[in-house]
Amino acid sequence: MIASKSRRFANLTFSRGLSRRTLLGSMLAAPLIARPAFADDTLNAYSIWPENYARPMMEAFEKASGIHVKFIRFSSGEALARVTAEKNNPQVDVLFGGPVETFTAGQTQGIFEAYTPPAAADLPARFKDKGGAWTAIADDPLVFMTNTQFLKQNNLQAPASWDDLLNPAYKNMLQMADARTSGTAVTRIFSILQVHNRNEDEAFAYMKKLRQNVQLYTKSGGGGTLPVGLGQAGGGIFFIVDALFTRQQGYDVQISFPKEGIGSAAECIALIKGARNPEAGKKLIDWATSPAMQSLLAPNKINFIPANPKVETEAGLAAILKAANIIEIDDTWAGANRQRIVQRWVAEVLNAT
Amino acid sequence: MAIANVWTRWRSAGDPLRAFVVAVLWLLLALFVLYPLVELIGRALSDDSGFTLAPLTAAINSRSNLRAFANSLLLATLVGVCGTFFGFLFAFTVERTRAPRFWVRLLDVATLLPLISPPFTTSIAFVFSFGPRGFITHDLLGMNNASVYGLSSTLAAETLTYFPLAYMALRPMLAGIGGDLEEMAFSLGSSRWRVFRTVTLSLTVPGLANAFLLLFAASLADFATPLILAGNDFPVLPTEAYLQITGMFDLKGGAVLSLLLLVPAGIVYLLQHHVVGRRRYVTMTGKGRASASQNSVAPWAGAALMAFCLTAVLFILYLYALLLIASLVTSFGANHTLTLAHYRVIFTEGLPAIEDTLIIALIGMPIGGLYGVVVGYLVARTEFIGRPAMEIVTMLNYALPGTIVGIAYLIAFNQPPFLLTGTAAIIIACYVFRYSPTGIRTTVALLQQIDRSIEEASFSLGASSFMTFRRIMLPLIMPAFFAGLSVVFIRSMTAISATIFLVSINWTLITVRILENMTELSLGPAAAFSVFVILVVVVVTGVLNKVLRRLTAPGLRLPAVEG
Numbered sequence: 025m026i027a028s029k030s031r032r033f034a035n036l037t038f039s040r041g042l043s044r045r046t047l048l049g050s051m052l053a054a055p056l057i058a059r060p061a062f063a064d065d066t067l068n069a070y071s072i073w074p075e076n077y078a079r080p081m082m083e084a085f086e087k088a089s090g091i092h093v094k095f096i097r098f099s100s101g102e103a104l105a106r107v108t109a110e111k112n113n114p115q116v117d118v119l120f121g122g123p124v125e126t127f128t129a130g131q132t133q134g135i136f137e138a139y140t141p142p143a144a145a146d147l148p149a150r151f152k153d154k155g156g157a158w159t160a161i162a163d164d165p166l167v168f169m170t171n172t173q174f175l176k177q178n179n180l181q182a183p184a185s186w187d188d189l190l191n192p193a194y195k196n197m198l199q200m201a202d203a204r205t206s207g208t209a210v211t212r213i214f215s216i217l218q219v220h221n222r223n224e225d226e227a228f229a230y231m232k233k234l235r236q237n238v239q240l241y242t243k244s245g246g247g248g249t250l251p252v253g254l255g256q257a258g259g260g261i262f263f264i265v266d267a268l269f270t271r272q273q274g275y276d277v278q279i280s281f282p283k284e285g286i287g288s289a290a291e292c293i294a295l296i297k298g299a300r301n302p303e304a305g306k307k308l309i310d311w312a313t314s315p316a317m318q319s320l321l322a323p324n325k326i327n328f329i330p331a332n333p334k335v336e337t338e339a340g341l342a343a344i345l346k347a348a349n350i351i352e353i354d355d356t357w358a359g360a361n362r363q364r365i366v367q368r369w370v371a372e373v374l375n376a377t
Numbered sequence: 378m379a380i381a382n383v384w385t386r387w388r389s390a391g392d393p394l395r396a397f398v399v400a401v402l403w404l405l406l407a408l409f410v411l412y413p414l415v416e417l418i419g420r421a422l423s424d425d426s427g428f429t430l431a432p433l434t435a436a437i438n439s440r441s442n443l444r445a446f447a448n449s450l451l452l453a454t455l456v457g458v459c460g461t462f463f464g465f466l467f468a469f470t471v472e473r474t475r476a477p478r479f480w481v482r483l484l485d486v487a488t489l490l491p492l493i494s495p496p497f498t499t500s501i502a503f504v505f506s507f508g509p510r511g512f513i514t515h516d517l518l519g520m521n522n523a524s525v526y527g528l529s530s531t532l533a534a535e536t537l538t539y540f541p542l543a544y545m546a547l548r549p550m551l552a553g554i555g556g557d558l559e560e561m562a563f564s565l566g567s568s569r570w571r572v573f574r575t576v577t578l579s580l581t582v583p584g585l586a587n588a589f590l591l592l593f594a595a596s597l598a599d600f601a602t603p604l605i606l607a608g609n610d611f612p613v614l615p616t617e618a619y620l621q622i623t624g625m626f627d628l629k630g631g632a633v634l635s636l637l638l639l640v641p642a643g644i645v646y647l648l649q650h651h652v653v654g655r656r657r658y659v660t661m662t663g664k665g666r667a668s669a670s671q672n673s674v675a676p677w678a679g680a681a682l683m684a685f686c687l688t689a690v691l692f693i694l695y696l697y698a699l700l701l702i703a704s705l706v707t708s709f710g711a712n713h714t715l716t717l718a719h720y721r722v723i724f725t726e727g728l729p730a731i732e733d734t735l736i737i738a739l740i741g742m743p744i745g746g747l748y749g750v751v752v753g754y755l756v757a758r759t760e761f762i763g764r765p766a767m768e769i770v771t772m773l774n775y776a777l778p779g780t781i782v783g784i785a786y787l788i789a790f791n792q793p794p795f796l797l798t799g800t801a802a803i804i805i806a807c808y809v810f811r812y813s814p815t816g817i818r819t820t821v822a823l824l825q826q827i828d829r830s831i832e833e834a835s836f837s838l839g840a841s842s843f844m845t846f847r848r849i850m851l852p853l854i855m856p857a858f859f860a861g862l863s864v865v866f867i868r869s870m871t872a873i874s875a876t877i878f879l880v881s882i883n884w885t886l887i888t889v890r891i892l893e894n895m896t897e898l899s900l901g902p903a904a905a906f907s908v909f910v911i912l913v914v915v916v917v918t919g920v921l922n923k924v925l926r927r928l929t930a931p932g933l934r935l936p937a938v939e940g
Contacts, residue, residue, distance in 0.1 A: 068882050075726060078901065096882050097893055102623040109628065109791060116884050150724060197509065204620050211782050239509070240526050241609050243620075244896035252712040256508035256525075274711040374609060375441045 029308065043064035058349060067304040068115065069095040072122030073291070074246075079263075080324045085311055091304045098206035099244045100126040107296060108133045116223045120312070123207035123289035125214070127158040128291040128359030130294070137295040138161045139306055143313040143332055150352060151290050161312045165281075165350050169267040170259035171252050172276040182280035183259065184304035186219060186230065186322040194237040195231035197258035199248030201241060202374070203366045207289065208245025210362065212261050213369055214353045215287030222357075224368075231373045241374060253277055263289070268327040268341070279344060285351035291328060328376075398751065399761055406770050408795070409810045413785035414773070420788050421632035436633045445612040446637055449626050452531060452613060453641070456596035457589040461535040463689070464543025464588055465581070470686050472551040473577075474679030480687065487690040488541040490697055493914040495871045495888050496601030497895060498907050500532045502696035503606060503708075511780060512699075526608025534687055537693065539595045543588035550584040553575070590649040591775030597641060600874040601892075614638045615780040615874065622784065622878075632788065635781040646776040697911075704904035718902035723909060727902065730890040731909070737801055737884065738869035741808045746862030748809055749816020750854050756817065768898040774807075775814040781872025782811055787878040799881040807875050812868040816861015823857050856925055863921040870910050 071078040075097050077268035098106060100122045107119060107130065119130070130151070131137055134309065168183045175182060176195040185294050199266035203207035213231070218337040220227040239257055242248045246266035253275030267279050291310040293312050295305045311317055318330035322338035329345070337345070401816040421432060436442050467488065471481050491499065506513045506524040514523035560582070562572045600615040614634055622631035674682070707716050723731065755761070756768050774782050786807055790797035797803040835845040864866055873888040880889050887906050894903035 038491055074899075075893070079726060096880075096885055099896060100622075105623050105628075109787070110798065111789065113796060113798060202620070205623060239524070242602065242896075250900060251504075251508070253708075254508075255510035256504065259472070262681075270825050273708045275708070276711070325741070370441075 034359050052228050065090070065304075066092045066094060067308060069093060069118040069120045069305075070106065071095045071097045071120045072100045072103050072126065073120065077324075077326045077328075078121060078158070080326075081317055082314070084317065084320055085249070085308060086241060088311060088316065089304075089307055093308070095120065099205055099267055101205040104130055104133075107135050111135060111298075114296050114300065117296055117299035117301050118308055119294050119296060120308070121161070121291050121293070123164070123211055124158070124160065124292050124355055125210050125358055125362060126207050127153075127291065127292045127294055128355055129362055131157045132359065135297055135340065137297040137299065137302065139295045139309060141306070141310045141313045143310070146333055147313075147331060148333075150355065158292040159291050159309065159313050159343055160290035160331040161318065162291040162331050163288055164263045164265050164291055164328055165345070166208070166286045167264045167267050167348075168259060168280045168282065169252055169262050170271065170278045170280070171250065171255050171257070171327060171361055172278055173255055174258040175278060178258075182278040184280055184283055186216070186282045186284055189259075189261075189281075190230075190233050190239065192237075194258055195240045196237065197238045198234070199251050199257040200238065200262075201245045201247060201349040202243060203241075203369045204374075205243045206245045206247075208261075208263055208266075210358075210366065211243070211263075211287050211289045211353070213365060214283075214358050215351070216285060217282045217365070218280065218353055219282075224365075228368065229377045231369070232376055235246055235373050236377055240263055249274075251289055264329075264341075264344070265327045267343075272325060281348040283349060285349040287353045289353075290331060392681070395755075395759065395761075397881070399755065399767075400457060400568055400929065402752065402767065404768070405809075409553075409806045410770055410773050410867075412795075413782070413789035417632050417781065417785035418636065420629060421636050425618075432629065432633045433636065434834050436630075436637060441612065442617070442634065442637065445614045445617045445634075446609050448607075448611055449614040449638070450641060452499045452528065452535070452603075452611075453593045453596040455528075455532050456535045456539060457593035460540040460596075461585055461588045463536060463540040464545075464547050465585065465590075466546040466682065467540070467544045467686055467689075468551050469577075470679075471548060472683040474674050474682055474790040476679070476683050479589070479718055480683065480781050483688055487693045488544050490693060490911070491538045492541050493867055493871065493911060494538075494697075495891055495907050496873050496912045497605055498700055499538050499696055499902070500602050500605035501703075501895070501900075501903070502699045503530055503534050505699055505703075506696070524608075526606060526929075528607075530610050530615075531606045531611065534606055535596050535599055537696075538599075538602065541590050542595060545767055546588045546591060547581065547584050548580060551906065557932050569815035571777030578580040587649065590645050594645045594649070594776070595647070597638065599782070600778075600780055600877075605895075607625045618784065619877070625807045628784075628788065629786055632738055635784050638778050638781060642777055642781075644650075644773070649776075650772075662793060669817055674836050681704045700904050703900055704908050706901070709900055709904075712864070719905040722902045727887075727890060727906060730887050730906075733801070733884050734887045736740070736868060737804050737808070737886070738866050740801070741805045742862040744805070745813040746816055746858045749813045750820045750858045752813075753817040753820020753857060754824065754854070756790030757821040758829070771810075771817055772814050774811040779811070779876075781871065782807065783875035783878035786875070799883050801884045804876050804884060804886070807879060808865060808869045808872070810873075811875060812865045815864040816857060819860045822853065823853050859921050859925045860920055863918050863925075866917055866921075870914050 026052040040257075069082075071082075078095060078097065082095060085091070086093055091352050094118075101123065103119060104126050107114075107116070110116075111133075119127070121137075127136070138156040140152075141159055144152045144159050145155070145159060151163075153159070168189070170180075170182050174180075174197065180191070180193055183189055183191075191313045200212065203209040203213055213227075216230060217224065217227045220230065240248070240251075245263060246269075247264050248257060248260040249262055249270040252260050253273070255269045264279070267277065271277055271279070294301060295309060299305050313332065315330075315332055315335045318332050321328050321330060321335075322341075327341055329341065335344075413814045422428060422430060424431070467484060470476060471484060504525055505511060505529055507523060509515065509523055511523065511525065514520045516523075558576050559572050562576050566841065567575075598615065600619060602610070603613045603616045604619070607616065614637060618631045618634035621627050621634055662714075704719050705715055705717070707718070752767070752771050757763060786803060787798075790803050790859055797806075812843075816854070832845060835849055839850070871888060873886070873892065876886055877889055877892070880886055887910055891903045892902070893908045894906065
């Protein structure tokens with residue numbers, strides 16, 4: 025209730041002013057209604073991590089720093105669109121969480137202020153931007169998630185190869201994210217490209233075949249997990265954090281990896297250019313990239329892999345990852361080709377009939 | 378009394394107060410209706426070198442956009458036809474069969490539910506019922522791999538959501554017309570079927586046309602249902618425009634797509650204006666209204682109609698029961714242990730959204746109500762330059778699909794001189810100018826029922842101006858005021874299509890949270906939020922209706938409140 029403390033107060037003063045305004049009954053007063061949003065001790069952030077992950081983190085940060093945090097959650101595409109649209113009038117100080125490809129796309133829009141936190145020195149190269157535009161706070165590989173009941177009914181094993189997903193048994197039973205709105209989808213597409221050694225025509229031929237089995241491309245990366253859990257869909261490709269959350273909620277699902285390899289997205293944080301409270305923003309970045317935050321992931325049952333090597337991966341998660349062949353996606357190449365690839369995906373895969 | 382004095386001065390021609398109010402209204406309309414639209418069109422039809430039609434022609438030449446455009450029209454037409462059919466059946470059953478009062482009450486309540494629910498509720502329940510492992514398709518009918526995404530389920534969900542509009546528009550019409558004519562036809566020996574065909578149905582044709590247009594427009598603008606149910610093979614324009622902006626970061630592309638939507642929306646608006654313009658309002662003639670014929674339906678046919686309506690009602694109640702269950706169990710479909718955890722979540726983590734939504738709805742309510750009666754009074758009772766233009770401009774934001782309005786506001790108010798991004802004002806303004814037209818129409822309809830001369834008669838019989846105001850004007854205006862503000866309240870609690878573009882770090886909305894919850898697989902909180910919204914709306918509109926009934930002069934009829 026973090027954000028609420030300052031908010032409540034704001035509300036109170038606000039509603040006192042409000043009743044007077046209403047009494048005046050003046051419509052002209054309406055445009056004046058704005059909250060005192062940018063107090064010194066308040067940090068504003070867009071979170072791409074869902075509320076139930078971001079909230080415990082932000083609460084811990086409030087306790088540690090005494091800074092009030094106000095945040096709102098948007099999917100990666102929406103958050104990026106907002107920050108870009110607000111370039112001349114930034115509403116937030118920090119963009120928190122979300123796959124690296126969102127951050128490299130933002131970098132080309134020039135919406136970030138370079139800042140290198142002390143913890144960056146400990147991080148491998150793929151977890152930080154050379155210029156300090158963004159830094160990773162966690163790692164999140166993709167997985168195949170399938171409904172156990174569905175597998176049984178169709179006498180299938182959990183898929184262990186990209187080609188297993190082309191099995192006609194999956195016809196109309198896969199759900200995965202739409203590349204127009206979801207970073208999960210973009211990471212998936214780049215994984216497929218990487219598996220095909222960036223031979224685009226070959227990769228797109230595979231995706232077109234896969235399209236036959238896809239029931240729905242969802243707006244958000246985790247959008248298909250509940251349908252898979254419920255058996256409305258047989259399976260899909262998701263980030264491990266969403267897949268394990270589905271399992272934690274009690275749905276009977278299998279998690280598997282393709283032997284050819286699958287990509288992983290670093291989850292990042294960045295300071296917004298023109299932030300009204302950059303000092304507080306830097307403090308959050310320092311804290312989030314350090315063990316202080318990342319050691320809280322496991323106790324909160326958040327299944328991201330810590331980016332900071334000083335934090336150990338939770339045992340259960342590490343056991344699952346043993347079976348995984350995680351391949352690296354070249355972020356620079358991905359960032360430079362993102363828009364073209366997504367457009368090609370929309371034209372050739374999504375709109376294929 | 379000050380109010381009465383103001384009113385007396387208002388009535389006198391050339392009143393400076395009235396001129397001032399008209400000027401202020403024009404200023405507000407220019408700022409919140411015209412300016413955003415101009416900015417939207419400007420953004421869509423310009424590039425670095427200035428004005429160009431290239432983006433529009435490019436959009437029109439794109440196969441996928443054309444498909445989305447055709448899909449939108451197809452869906453809207455089908456929803457219009459099916460919804461009008463359902464609405465007519467319901468209205469006819471209630472008004473022409475000897476249905477027991479209790480069942481009619483039930484019908485009324487059940488048809489109200491879709492009108493006051495946040496978006497997505499029917500869509501979600503549809504997925505659970507008709508998906509590959511849906512309760513109905515799989516568990517009951519034993520079907521495997523049923524496909525829930527596409528035209529048919531979008532059509533079904535939208536019909537279910539919007540047919541109550543047709544019911545509410547057609548019911549008073551059926552109640553008011555034809556009762557005496559039907560009796561005459563019967564006494565001349567006509568069969569029931571013949572009477573139905575030649576009297577009842579033919580008298581209802583304008584009403585049917587109006588209902589069709591209402592539903593067509595509602596479906597054309599609907600963004601939430603297709604987002605969940607349309608799937609990949611049936612893209613529609615509002616959803617595509619939204620994805621273009623939020624996904625591809627392409628504000629311009631979204632603006633262009635929403636311009637495509639402008640064409641059918643405009644045509645429907647003009648047609649509707651034509652139909653509504655010819656509608657005749659029941660006036661206070663002092664003559665008792667002929668009650669509808671009780672003889673026009675054979676008992677067996679009445680029973681069949683009632684059975685049909687009750688089946689539909691049961692289905693609606695079933696969908697809402699699913700929602701209630703989803704809000705009360707740990708995780709729907711996997712763990713059905715009863716829990717209040719989801720309600721705890723919405724009243725802790727979700728509290729800011731609840732507070733914001735309520736504050737915005739409560740501020741918007743009186744402003745919207747006042748705006749409605751002021752504009753309605755000016756349009757119906759006074760003459761000033763530009764009056765017809767004002768009537769049209771006030772209807773614009775209402776007639777346009779929410780996606781257009783939202784994108785237009787996003788573009789217009791994100792830059793100086795009118796920097797409103799991040800304030801509550803931008804959301805309130807959006808609601809007031811988009812949903813007050815109901816109040817305007819109600820005011821106009823009410824004022825048209827009483828001749829001007831009644832006011833003059835009151836004066837000439839020696840009543841003071843205060844007495845005239847209190848006894849004549851107040852009872853007339855107050856119902857419209859309350860009808861208008863309750864629509865603004867309901868919409869402020871449940872709308873998403875326009876305001877999804879306008880929420881900010883400082884002000885967020887329950888409906889946007891519901892969408893977020895659903896996309897991050899927190900179905901429980903989404904359901905709990907929905908239940909909460911429905912309860913709040915039921916309580917508030919219930920209280921408002923009580924007030925309204927007390928204030929409505931006997932003999933006056935309120936036109937159906939159309940969302």
